[in-house]
Amino acid sequence: MEAANCSLRVNRELLDPKFESYKLSLDPLPCYGVDxxxxxxxxxxxxxxxxxxxxxxxxxxxxxxxxxxxxxxxxxxxxxxxxxxxxxxxxxxxxxxxxxxxxxxxxxxxxxxxxxxxxxxxxxxxxxxxxxxxxxxxxxxxxxxxxxxxxxxxxxxxxxxxxxxxxxxxxxxxxxxxxxxxxxxxxxxxxxxxxxxxxxxxxxxxxxxxxxxxxxxxxxxxxxxxxxxPHYAAIEPDGNGLMIISYKPFKFIGNEQNQAEEESMEQDEKKDHLYVWQQTADDVTLTIALPDGTTKDDIKIHFAPSHITVSLKEQKPFLKGPLYSVIDHESSTWVLKDERRVEVTLAKKNIGSMWTEVVIGDKQGEFIADPAQCAAIAEQLMHLTSEDLNPDPDVDKPPCNPQELEECDVSLEDCATLCRFDGSRLKATHVVNLGSNQFLFSLVVTPELMPCFSLRHDVDALLWQPRSAPDDNLWEHVSTFNALGYVQASKRDKKFFTCAPNSSYAALCECVRRIFIYRQPTPVDTLLYNRKEGRRVGQVAKQQVASLETNHTILGFQASNDRLFVLTTKKLFVIRVNNGS
Structure with a gap:
């Protein structure tokens, strides 16, 4: 059984699209040390x-x-x-x-x-x-x-x-x-x-x-x-599963029965494909082989903007799942040919976009490239190749746009995955391709549950709580730190990153001395207005910086709702962040 491809569902109510920035605060942070x-x-x-x-x-x-x-x-x-x-x-x-x-x-x-x-x-x-x-x-x-x-x-x-x-x-x-x-x-x-x-x-x-x-x-x-x-690895509270976030995949070893099953499945996939597919700039065409004697009434195909289901009468669907991209489901059609194959045409919503697969995660199809299309692509790319080594570097030199990608946004771990493994079958059951959602940190919010993990989504840092749910809703978006995904990327010397269990603040430390604290937006008593838009600002997010009186490397970093704990080789510092309730 293939692992289901899933996605993380962001709670839009926890996002603030109007967030501006963190304002540097000079309010003192009480700091105490113990030798x-x-x-x-x-x-x-x-x-x-x-x-x-x-x-x-x-x-x-x-x-x-x-x-x-x-x-x-x-x-x-x-x-x-x-x-x-x-x-x-x-x-x-x-x-x-x-x-x-x-x-x-x-x-x-x-x-x-x-x-x-x-x-x-x-x-x-x-x-x-x-x-x-x-x-x-x-x-x-x-x-x-x-x-x-x-x-x-x-x-x-x-x-x-x-x-x-x-x-x-x-x-x-x-x-x-x-x-x-x-x-x-x-x-x-x-x-x-x-x-x-x-x-x-x-x-x-x-x-x-x-x-x-x-x-x-x-x-x-x-x-x-x-x-x-792994960036993150934790066992489910009931001991039935394991969740891992890693740059490269993990696999159970030492189980001969599972290895034999995998080899058998790989051989079956190589023997025959359920369907073949082609694509143009306008549509995707699937050709599916059917049993002899299949009639038009036996075929059940349901189109949705981002989903497809194909089945035969009184049988379970043999092709079902989310599509690679959105389609015009009202213009998509299918036709029975020779009573042995059905041809399905999916009209692309985004004309010109090229698909890399039909159903996300489905391995039953074989892509057949159109020779004329391949020739056209080769002709379009011809200008990028030359028989001469750098014949004229100044001709048609494209302009550079430094705003497209900043150095702090580059990550070697852009293709990390979040996997859920079943403890009895020793196989992956759910897989989330994190893409550019960079892993930031993990911490325990509720001791009885699995540790939470924080990922970068666009410029924000989102906190996710894994749950042992019977459905695919295994990860819940529980908190957001506005713009912190972008802010932390500029800290080139950062070592540890964490937040308070109640999400009242996030903090990161450098290798030596400096601690940065980013508080959630709080209401302000004074009357403030945005200079550009002229609207009133009702709350402000503060940034604070603490500098420890030591030259020793920071070896440990933990946060509670009220305090930050910083460990060096010979001293333990306690920074009072909140006054508590």
Whole structure:
């Protein structure tokens, strides 16, 4: 079964087409700092970790972690192998970070480890990695207190070093199960033309012990391979699926039955096509083979402006889905020929546009190019080729329009995809081609749901909440940061990007010192007018800049509704952004 091609449905009510700009505000931002007793356990990239994947996975890692169930509480791992916690109740009276857990082994003894990582699975469980290849499950005795006692309940060596991306807790047939998603960059000896590495995602299911059992048990281990580090990867709350945003696709491996099915499907596709199609500037023509003896009354074809359905009487549609482009459905026709084939003509709404496929995502058709059309195209492109090397570079030189594309808008990840994988069939069920919708950041808004992710749409930054919906409405547009997609693209030195869980502000930090805060528009008390249009301005969006008193590299960045937390090698800063309710 092919994965369904989907699209993200933007909520127009959350967009502001009249948004002008962010106004720089000089209002002070209270900033407090705490010196760390021991430096953060930063792991530098080794000489053999030279690829872009290594940099994205380990070199740009966020060493500061937040507990989504406990507001204004952050965690980090120091060089002594301790997990330290800072919980803020009063900004002006910050205490020292306190130790909540210590890894049992000496991490400094491992030469090939990666950065330690953690994820808060639920109110009572934390999933940890020490960076050496060992997975830990820790139970928090007091869920309502960030510094509650942490008890080690499970640890096991799994192989190569990895980092923890995501984890969930759910109940299945009366058994508590923790699913955890791990990432590591592995050496690929078969990749002789690429980087020589591939990215591995391992999806592990563990059963928590009940009263009669004494230890956790690994139930399943599933692996996906890809050629790029995912921007986003999360498991659905019920453990039935997995969602991934990545520049290059991922695929489950190690399942012989699935591989055999895929090979069989590929062979069937190569043997015969359901239809062949051609196109002109005005229309698209499909020729579909039919069983012998088919009559006109047996054929059911429905045209819509952007959709087509083709079926035989009392049978399921064999061609159905969204069209590549809009058609004039009233002018589109079909005719039966020889009682063995039907010819369908789709009248293009946008005359002159060329289609690359008929039904989006459908692989059953074969395109047959018109020789006369190919010759005409070749003649039109003849002026772009020459037997001589650059014979006259000044003749017919086209003018350059720098407004067509700015440098900050160029992205190497313009063809990223959002995929939803089924956990039982180990196949992709839904695919969204993100195109130019650049991935910006992810964060947890509702702890019981999957993390949200932010994408650039035109100039805005839109926040999407994934949901385990029975229909195709898997992603909900929940918030918008006006013009922030464009603004962030100009920050060439940015390192981390995030927003408040309540979407009251977004923030990004550079590699060293500077923090930029972009607030949502708020009403103003004074009377303001737009100089160009003369209309009254009722609300203003503010931009603020904070500069930290440090020259150390920023290693971690987290946001709550009221505060920003910034971690450097030897200091943890707390910036008061909102006064709270």
């Amino acid at each position: 760390l007793d021991a430096a953060v356990a930063e792991v530098k990239l080794r000489d053999d970790q030279y690829t872009l994947d290594h940099m994205q996975a380990y070199g740009m890692y966020n060493y500061l972690h937040s507990n989504p169930w406990c507001s204004d509480s952050v965690f980090y791992v120091d060089q002594l192998g301790r997990i330290m916690n800072l919980a803020v109740t009063l900004d002006s009276a910050l205490g020292k970070p306190i130790e909540v857990f210590r890894f049992p082994s000496d991490l400094s003894a491992y030469d090939r480890r990666v950065c330690s990582s953690m994820h808060f699975t639920s109110t009572n469980w934390v999933t940890l990695s020490d960076g050496t290849g060992t997975l830990y499950l820790v139970h928090i005795a007091k869920a309502d207190h960030p510094a509650g006692k942490w008890d080690l309940r499970f640890n096991q060596e799994l192989g190569d070093p990895f980092i923890v991306l995501h984890s969930i807790l759910f109940v299945q047939e009366g058994v508590q199960i923790i699913d955890v998603l791990l990432l590591n960059v592995e050496k690929d000896d078969l990749d002789v033309q690429g980087s020589g590495f591939h990215v591995s995602l391992e999806w592990i299911s563990l059963a928590l012990p009940n009263q009669d059992e004494c230890k956790c048990e690994i139930l399943k281990r599933r692996k996906l391979h890809g050629k790029s580090v």
